[in-house]
Amino acid sequence: MLNCAPDDDEDSVVDLDDMDECLHKDANVADILTAEAPSHSSKPAPPQSEGDIATPSLSTGALAIGNTSCRRPSLTTFQLHRPSCPRMFICSVVGFVYIFLGLLLLGLGSRLQHNIGNLCSRILAWAIVFQYPFYFTSGSNVRNLIMYGMQPEGIGEIFVYGTWTYQRFFELTKSSVKAYQLLFFKLVAFFVSSTLHCIYLGEKYQFPGYVLIYPAVLISHMALTNTVIPKLWQPIDAEFHRKSGPPTMGAAMVGFFVLTVGFGLAKRHLGLWAGAILPLVLSAYENIGCRIAGQFFLKQFVEKGLHKKFGMTLEILPSLTITYLHCMSQGARLCILVARAAWDPDDHWWMFTLGFGLVFNVSSRTLWICRCTQLLCGVYWRMDNFQRLLAQAKFQGGYPPFVALFGVGAVRAALGHPWVPNSTVAIVIVGLVVVTILEDILVLALGYFNALPVFRMDEPDAEALRATAPAKFGADWDQVVPEHSIAARLSETMDLQFLAWDLQHNLRVDFPELPLWAHVPAVMFSQFNTVMCLIIFGGGINFVLGFCSEPGYGGVGRGILWWPPMEEVRPCGGEDF
Secondary structure, three states, X not given: OOOOOOOOOOOOOOOHHHHHHHHOOOXXXXXXXXXXXXXXXXXXOOOOOOOEEEOOOEEOOOOEEOOEEOOOOOOOOOOOOEOOHHHHHHHHHHHHHHHHHHHHHHHHHHOOOOHHHHHHHHHHXXXXXXXXXXXXXXXXXXXXXXXXXXXXXXXXXXXXXXXXXXXXHHHHXXXXXXXXXXXHHHHHHHHHHXXXXXXXXXXXXXXXXXXXXXXXXXXXXXXXXXXHHHHHOOOXXXXXXXXXXXXXXXXXXXXXXXXXXXXHHHHHHHOOHHHHHHHHHHXXXXXXXXXXXXXXXXXXXXXXXXHHHXXXXXXXXXXXXXXXXXXXXXXXXXXXXXXXXXXXXXXOHHHHHXXXXXXXXXXXXXXXXXXXXHXXXXXXXXXXXXXXXXXXXXXXXXXXXXXXXXXXXXXXXXOOOOOOOOHHHXXXXXXXXXXXXXXXXXXXXXXXOOOOOOEEEOOOOHHHHHHHHHHHHOOOHHHHOOOOOHXXXXXXXXXXXXXXXXXXXXXXXXXXXXXXXXXXXXXXXXXXHHHHHHHHHXXXXXXXXXXXXXXXXXXXXXXXXXXXXOOOOOOOOOOOO
């Protein structure tokens, strides 16, 4: 019987023909998409001469073929990791606590007429909502992972103080002086970016709003982490650190705000048609970001053999990024629809957006759109493991932004204001929750009843890799790999190329769960950006917290661009910017 499972013996032999057979079996892509794979006949299906026949399914497990599960040979060690519902829920609740406490403190401080008390409440609220969870814990954990290969251990490092500890940096620098210096520099950056609220801008505008504060904070963080710290304490691989920002968190964050701003402009010119464009644009945002993250990891980490420097700690980086992408995408959808409903409650375009979005997302997630494109346009479809992970993350990543929105409503209620500014906002939120749940149910139901399209998938395989050997090495394959283990006989370049291929294209593998700490950045970054988007595009902080009852962008006191202390008689501020 063919055995594709990894052998405990590191010197075990994996025959190329056995590997080809393992990677060419009749595959049910249904198992690519659901929690449980459908049962198959106990007899493995023969290889297809023209490519594998695959019917999509929606599973997190390896493709079950008969009684054999095709898994990686002993050569392969890289794995993608799928998010977990319980862990996503835990992180969402922690994010809710940060949002609730920070915004509540901000709301209570807004009632203070004295500038010093008002500014102190803003600084503390900003630190609780953004600086502490974003910069001190989850953000520093991601950055230290990329720079030094650190992973947080224990609840304290995951949720409370991150990997910013003397012990961690002493282990890193082997010097108590350097460890204290590193902590000092990071604390200085934390203090400077927290006090940007105190910059006085004149009698009329007085202090900056979030449109000015947020970019300034991000720029100050990037300036420190990408220039000062690497020069004083070298990362494990300087080139990888320098290139990692845009493909990991940067592209998703920039794309988030491009989406929200661009949609606001499109809505003015396209009207109802903007509702049809939104699901298409969000899907493109996720898929482009997924490809960028995947290709960056393959080219800059796997194929360069950086696991020899870092170990295997960084293999969770693309999984974290892809989970974060979907959370941000759902946060953008929530922000756009809720902010528009608050701004213009009489505009019911959101009903068309929800209806069309449900049909499009279900069709996309069950691959019927891919099948139709293939039949009508001749566009060839090929799934890889990064797309598999994105498909699986959609079952968990759509809900954290709702928890953040619930935190905003709880703060409004605690301050004595209605949970939502108007009935249309309440209806839109309920509609979004129902559509999100219904979408997941329909996708699972279609997979359960096997109502999914059939593809002929021409996957890259070990034979294709075999064919490249003569060109690369000027020798026959048998001279490069006589008859023994690939891991033992391939040259280093071919070895790394095979690892990259296997991570991306070997669809017969299971995804283990993402560690708890890696859920935290994906959830908290998306929750904070959702709240920030609501403040900027939903009428300002005073309107979001319920002090100001009139939606709009006019008024210097809304906390959008300028932010003087709130006036009791004019909580929205003046009429002009």
